Amino acid sequence: MKKLFWLLVAVLLASTALAQQTRLRVFVGGQQRPDVMRKIFDLYQSRNPGVRVDVEVGGATSDQQQQYLTTVLASRDPSIDVILIDVIRPAQYLASRWADTIDKYLPAASRQELLRRYLPAYSQANVINGQLVALPAFADAMFLYYRADLLEKYGFKPPTTWDEAIQQAQTILQREGNPNLNGIGFIGAPAEGTVCTFLLPIWAAGGDVTNAQGQFSLTVEQAQRALQFWVGLMDQKVSPPNMAEKPQDTIRSEMQAGRWVFGTLFAYAWNRFQNDADSQVKGKIGVVPLPAFAGGRQASCLGGWQWTVSDFSRNKAQAHRLVRFLSSPEVSKILAIEASNLPVFPALYRDADILKVNPWFGQALPVVQAARARPQHPRYAEISEAIRVTTNQVLARQKTPEQGAREIVTRLQAIYGGR
């Protein structure tokens, strides 16, 4: 009887201890390495015994994740506390009032201090209308991956202009005579990455969707030249005629199987080429900044992911503490080493431990620093659709570059005009 009494007391104590524990639920996409994230949460739990962090893993692409999150957040579901969002989304999260802004937990002075430590692109991407919506998790940008073995075989240096890249691809394809080898791989399917494809030549020529005052400034001529460039790659046979079918990860897996000389991809591809069991190109891939256009400059597309706190969370204060930890240099370093995610702190690009695993990070800093952000707008989803679907149709030769350019400009004008 006495034993039973003590057992009961023990159970009671244990259950109150459990009840005092805060449980935080974090949403992470399937492509953002939930396994590595789990290790980071375990570390946080071991330092904060009162907190338990659960991971919820979402879809593989940014669009799929957002579709799910839209239903959760539009119904004000409190089950998710912290969310990893794409760099294109903070403006919409603020407009929809889905994010609990970080400012409430930060005095203005220390906010300034905190933001100064990140790469400027990410402090800009996360401050919308003066409000700090999210904090950066890791950086990303597009790079040119190339087959170092093939370039070396024909005595080429990695290209610095697109004309060079086209010539090198033509020579290699002709001399190799391998029907399974293709020249320049770029993203052409109607998915988010195609927005970057469209914008790259525009940025390189000095243009953008908006001017410095945030007003719509893209011209039909700029858009047409950009579309013409990618169609031209297919005309010159350095890219196959079915580019409209190819999302980013298809190019990545084909390059991994040795089917591309060049590929324009985000940073995640490096780890896959080097470490995947089925990789045919281990040690044969080099990576450099994207080439420049004749008479233009080099430009890359800014990617990256941010931590935000759901406005419907019931543990906001605890969630904010977790987000501060997740956006710290310590976590950025773990992500760089374990997932080859680009750090959001400039100093980490010279960190010896990180460079040992990712030797190319040394050259990546200038690319990330110069990378351009896609338009920041609460209705970004519509901007993205207008660009990616039309660009895809031009690549599929359903529309001429001129028709496509007119359509994109007309649709974007309407969105920026508030219609």
Added chain:
Amino acid sequence: MTQPQSRIRRSFGDLSERALAFWLLVPAALLLGLVALYPVGRLLYTSLFRRRLTDETGNSPVFVGFQNFVQAFSDERFWTALWNTLLIVLVTVPGALVVGLLLALLANLPFRVKWPIRLGLLLPWALPLVFAGLIFRWFFDSQYGVINDVIVRLGGERLLWVTTPELLFWAICLSIIWKSSSFVALILLAGLQVIPKELYESAAVDGANRWQSFWRITLPLLIPAILVAAIFRTITAFQTFDIPFAMQNGGSSFETLAMYVRTMSIENLNFGYGSALAVLMFLISFVVTLVYLRYVRGADD
């Protein structure tokens, strides 16, 4: 065994038959109200507001009357989506009926072992629509797809199925027909099995060949089943979403009405206009269902 019955009798004993009927129907009515009437009512309500989660109307919707509907009627994209949906109905409903009828006739043949063909009939029906879409997306891939492989082996040119609008339309229709004809076949098979064997026997005695007995006996007696299948198929064809969506990697070069509703609400977060589009789609489904109800009632008489 009699205990539960007597308990029911005890508590409902003093109710009149009418009152009893009322109370027995309440749970079903509540459930129907909750899962059908409330959402549809809410949809109608939202369709009268400007409500975009991307601006301040997300939290404080503004009443605009029928403005969303007026906008839809002058929205080129709405008409294109409606036209595409109609095309899908016009091609895939007859297509599925013909293929389904052939499959049902095949399954109805007196094979000694019946389960392999019945399983073959059931499998496409049991497969989720998105999977069917993804599978056919691979079949029609220009580089790795089995269809182009066959074309190339026969000496033809590779076709860009998924990115050429005309080819894409037929690829989508083929996939939908493959997926839905097994459902039609199941209904028709049930219809075939209730046709009395004596009819065929006496037709044979009268010297009718197989072709004649098919046209004179099978087809006329199968017409009720064909109508049921056609109406069900038409209702689902108006709601076509999964297969064209999955086959285009989420793109919308070929967009049906259901796809447009989803893009407008879930992606663009324009719930007011998205709801108006959904109401228009609901009205179309409603009309088709009315035709069906009228037919069912007619059959009862």
